[in-house]
Amino acid sequence: MVITSVEESKNSKDILLVYIDGSYSFSISREDYISLNLYEEKELTEEDVEYIKNTVNVRAAKYAAVKYLSLKQRSSGEVYGKLKREGYDGDVIEKAIEELQDMGYINDRVYARKFVNDRIKLKPKSVRMLKMELQNKGIEDEIIDEVLREVDQDxxxxxxxxxxxxxxxxxxxxxxxxxxxxxxxxxxxxxxxxxxxxxxxxxxxx
Incomplete structure (x- = not known):
């Protein structure tokens, strides 16, 4: 397994796309690429690639997500969209979000409750509109229905x-x-x- 080419992500100049044996393999931050001493024509083992994908990249995605979450509470869908725009791979994002959920950084149920309560107080809307807005935030229908039942809005x-x-x-x-x-x-x-x-x-x- 050899790194055959490296491209800068169109989404972020800080993310590099790494191709191994002519095919896309993973995205990685420029900082991690340098710190791991990666370069074109370097040989990697399957274990190296798995370590980069499941440890290095997940750690970087979690750091970026926590930074994003420090501004205000976000849904898992919002975090996913933000990390995707920054150039992280989908499987890396999903693993990072799962770990952040286990740590309590992301909680869609708590987010949905706060969102609905704020809307009712500041800008009341119909139940249908509230559901649509929460769906756009990436909240699962099961959670939305549960939260809206709690509110019991007329x-x-x-x-x-x-x-x-x-x-x-x-x-x-x-x-x-x-x-x-x-x-x-x-x-x-x-x-x-x-x-x-x-x-x-x-x-x-x-």
Whole structure:
């Protein structure tokens, strides 16, 4: 097994792509590449390659992930995306995330609870929209459904509170105001039918 070529990653100048016997083998940080005394035409054993992939690279990925996590709490999906953009291989990322989960650095259930609670307090949205946002963060559906069941949010009451707060001083019988109210609620993930029900309810109560 011989290193036949080395390329700089398009994602990061600090990551190098190493090719062995003409085929891509692994990515490695420039720093680790130098410290391990790697170079083109150097011979490596299978044990050398496994050590680089499963120890050196996982350690580097964990370090990069912890640095990213130090800014604020992140989901496993966000960490995966960040490391992937930095040029780490998928199997290395998965192993690094698994180890960080075991260490308590990453916890999607805790992340989802905080995300939902913050949304409810600061920017309420429909259950459907909350689920979509969490899915985009890479949270598993099982965790999302569990967290949303804990919250037990009533979409109609949330929508009613939002409209009352934002459009309370306006006449919702006015077509222009009503159109803005529909757009506002649909933008927060509420269905047209629910928006119509809430708006008509406010009009009748007035």
């Amino acid at each position: 979409d109609e009451e949330i929508a009613l509170r939002l409209i009352s707060k934002k459009f309370g001083r306006y006449d919702l019988r006015d077509e222009k105001v009503q159109k803005k109210a529909y757009t506002f609620l649909c933008g927060r993930g509420f269905s047209y039918n629910l928006a119509s029900k809430v708006i008509n309810r406010i009009i009748k109560e007035k």
